[in-house]
Amino acid sequence: MSGWMTLSPSPAQAATSNDTTCKTPVNGSPTTDVGPSATGYVLNVGSGGELGTVFTDGAQAAFPKVSARDEVNTDGTPRRTVTTTFSRGLDVGSDRTPPAQVTSTNGGQTFPASTLTQTPGVPTTQLRDGTLLGIDFIPTSTTTSSATFQVYRSTDGGTTWVTSPTIIQLGIPLDGGIRTHGAPFQLGDGTVLISYYIQFGGSHQAPGRYQQISSFVAASTDGGGSFTTRGTIAYDSTGANSYPEAAVAALPSGKLLSVVRHHVWNGTNFNELDTPRWTTSADGGVTWAALQNLAVSFPNGYDNYDDAKPELLGVFPQLQLMPNGVMVLSAGRPDNWVAISTNGQGTGWVGQLTYRNCPTTGYRFHGSTGNTALASVESNRVLQVGDNCDITWSCPAGDSGYTVDNGRRIWRRFADVLTPDVGKIDLATKYRLGQIQVSTDMTATPDGRPRTGPAGAFDGSTDYWSSAARTDGAGTYTITLDREYQLTRLGLSLRNGTLASGRVYASADGVNWGNPIVDAANRTHLALEYFTVTAKARYLKVEVDAGADGAAFLNELELYSTVNSFENDPVNNRPRGFNQLSQTWVTRSGVDGSSRALRLNDTATDAMAKAAWPVSTTSATRTLEFRANPVTLPNAFLFDVQGKAADGTTVDAYHFAARADGSLARYTGSAWVALTGAGAVPAGRWSTIKVQASTTSATVSVGGTVVATSVPPTKAGTTGLLGYSFASSGTAPVGDQVVFDDILFSS
Incomplete structure (x- = not known):
């Protein structure tokens, strides 16, 4: 209530x-x-x-x-x-x-x-020992100096519950009502806190006023068995x-x-x-x-x-x-x-x-x-x-x-x-699909802690036991990634609520590691701490020192790169950083190798489905690489590298299409010309497409195989290259639905 x-x-x-x-x-x-x-x-x-x-x-x-x-x-x-x-x-x-x-x-x-x-x-x-703990809102009884509440405990994940009384020793005399507010929560040292408030009764002595309410915090050092008021959060002596x-x-x-x-x-x-x-x-x-x-x-x-x-x-x-x-x-x-x-x-x-x-x-x-x-x-x-x-x-x-x-x-x-950045790598999904591998001695799996293990280090949670852990010394945790990434940002939580130290290394070959790209000494993490990094990595290693009790924890790890993965984008809403958006959103269905991707779905006869990534500074070269899955493709989907013309206007420097039969084509400025035969980009399957472009020509690859070279620009006289865009086949046609993911755009 x-x-x-x-x-x-x-x-x-x-x-x-x-x-x-x-x-x-x-x-x-x-x-x-x-x-x-x-x-x-x-x-x-x-x-x-x-x-x-x-x-x-x-x-x-x-x-x-x-x-x-x-x-x-x-x-x-x-x-x-x-x-x-x-x-x-x-x-x-x-x-x-x-x-x-x-x-x-x-x-x-x-x-x-x-x-x-x-x-x-x-x-x-959930306390550190796995117990679920809750406290009633209304007391069962009160005295002038204490209030008794029912406490609920479960040691089997909420299947069964045991109730028992707990007494809160109050900070001021009680002559009115008392209620708790919200759930208890546990500090890193094991102390359990609960917020409560008191309404002054008719016999309350000044300072204060009848019906006035004040809030306090009480602490328990025995897991909720008893509480003593620790401090006054809010009280006005003027009434x-x-x-x-x-x-x-x-x-x-x-x-x-x-x-x-x-x-x-x-x-x-x-x-x-x-x-x-x-x-x-x-x-x-x-x-x-x-x-x-x-x-x-x-x-x-x-x-x-x-x-x-x-x-x-x-x-x-x-x-x-x-x-x-x-x-x-x-x-x-x-x-x-x-x-x-x-x-x-x-x-x-x-x-x-x-x-x-x-x-x-x-x-x-x-x-x-x-x-x-x-x-x-x-x-x-x-x-x-x-x-x-x-x-x-x-x-x-x-x-x-x-x-x-x-x-x-x-x-x-x-x-x-x-948080800032759109290049979050979905380590959890890639690990489940076998696309990345983990080598570690942090393999402890304590009874009743099903989230503790190698996958606990990237499960999206910073709860204490959702970690990779070793109970008998320092730990090493190495990830073999699915490709070489240019890392831009790293999130790290070592041991939730407990002092810990660790270092992170990046390597191109898994042998030569160099100096750490992150050195996190004497941290007491309650959430991820983010570090700006600049490192190429096919391999990543985390070293965690043993704590005072001899254990090492890696609570959570996040990696960000120059590959736009949509993992840090709003679900079922517009993608971050794009413009010219129409019939386009971040999706969770039909995705492979990640939990989120970009979906274009053209259902309107008066508009194209479209998303464009704007870039304000031109470059002589650009590389656009992305994965695409044509879910339904009765017509085609378009992908462009944009550029700047001599008169300063933005143009489609290179204008490509993946057509209904799975062939790729380029636009000459007046007509479409085939680049491949049918089946190069089949519907219902993921394909990786790469365009390496300059102001004078481009090379196109599918699945790592070059399918076209010396492709001239659609717009002759382009002076520099800008951003890119994806779109359905046209304004009037409908039915084109394509999912895009893992977009890498570079100079």
Whole structure:
């Protein structure tokens, strides 16, 4: 449940009803003919199928929370198991209706109704010893100095649960109510933290005010058996501000970040919602910096609750440190939103709306409670859950004209949280397909740790046991790549939450290694740390020193190169760095050797499917190499190397086609001329095509075999070469569908 506070409109807020904005749904990040930046951070909120239903049965389903953990499928492949819990009762302090939960075993894509259960019904975290631990929202009993909560534990991956009481020793006398906020989480030293908040009762002694709420953090050194208050996150001795719901997470530096819901005294009560506030702790939660108002920019728009008082609002804040080091914040009311902080400090937030359901006739806060939750499902992909129409107050009978509807359900939406660079190598898929090989002495496979092993070093997770490990000394981990790559960037996490040192080497022959390209000494990683590198590599070696306990861990490794792989692109949205986009998106289906690729699918009679990679500086030579799979090709697909004419205009310097019969052809400027016979690029199969071009001629290869030489340019007099493009056969024809991947474009 949300808590005690049902926020009814006060007379001063009456103008916030009947908002015409509620006619406009949130459809994800805008789609234009230009893709997101290839060199900056990107937050992409998914559209279409990226929004779906977690659970609905017509009864109450609201105030969701979510947990995710690493597991494996029956064939040994990794998966992210996601459990969404939600309230089945009224949003009042006296309601004790048991909550419920449903579970997804495919990363949050689907939550089968058959998984519905009541136990444990709380968000959980996985401790270092493998135990799943969760704590109830409402205590079973209280004294003036402590509160007793039910704790849920599972040592078999959630199959069975054991409940037991845990006592939180409080930081101040309790004369009112107390609730926990979110799931517990574990620090690197094994300490378990839980956030809680207290509402002052009528006998509370000043400083403070009746009904005022303050937030605290409690710590357990016995795995959740007992807790002692460690610090005060948010408390106002003047009685002017109230602080329920303090989200707490560790930044990459190990410093703790908290974002806190914020209410102000309006002369009568604390019902007036205000801008969330944030603070940090550098000593594990003992002391906290002065609270500051949260600032989030919304480049695609944010609808203020009250236009006469524009301000950011939000309830039930949730924080998630992604494996790629980006911090994600989730909140809502009005609407629901996510935001990212990329500087490692929990500042500089950039956000986007994720869901809107409010009445055009009725109160602006109605339709969705604004309670949301987050779970990372891949290294660069997050799942947000929220609700639609709590039965207590959010969809009363007098409201109408909802953005979506007045149905009761839990929804989910995916968002891509992308770091700079588009050349991420999909090591996991290539390893499963046998395209790369690993040689290592980091082969430990502890009982009950199915994700620990050589593949754990690139499984997209920085959870502690999702690692390659050696328990009896320093480790060496060597990868034989599927080709020689020009590496540009490397992400490294050694041992999550534990001091460790390691080095990374690159080699062209697997014999001569030279100096390390990365030297990571005395790191305590909580997420991937990124390094800019410039190295050619067919082989990569990681050396990890033994830690204080004699063990060596390689938690996660990411490699980036000049080959555009689309692995760090938004799923089902426009590819990064491209322009002139039409009927083109990043796909996950029909891909070979990677999990994402570029799909062109021409279904329109008035437009070509197209994607162009712009380059502003000319070069005398260019090489374009790519893999293509013509899924259906009734006509042809086109691929061009662009150039600059003598008059300064951009032209198609070389204009090629792969035709329906699998032949390649070039355009002379007035007619098509065959370069190969039929079958050179067959439909339904992957082919590697390479064009080595100068301003005067080009050589074309397929699958490593030269098929055409001395090919003249389509546009005579080209003075320099620029970028490249892919397209379907023409404006009127339809049906051409092609998947592209592993694009290498160089001078």
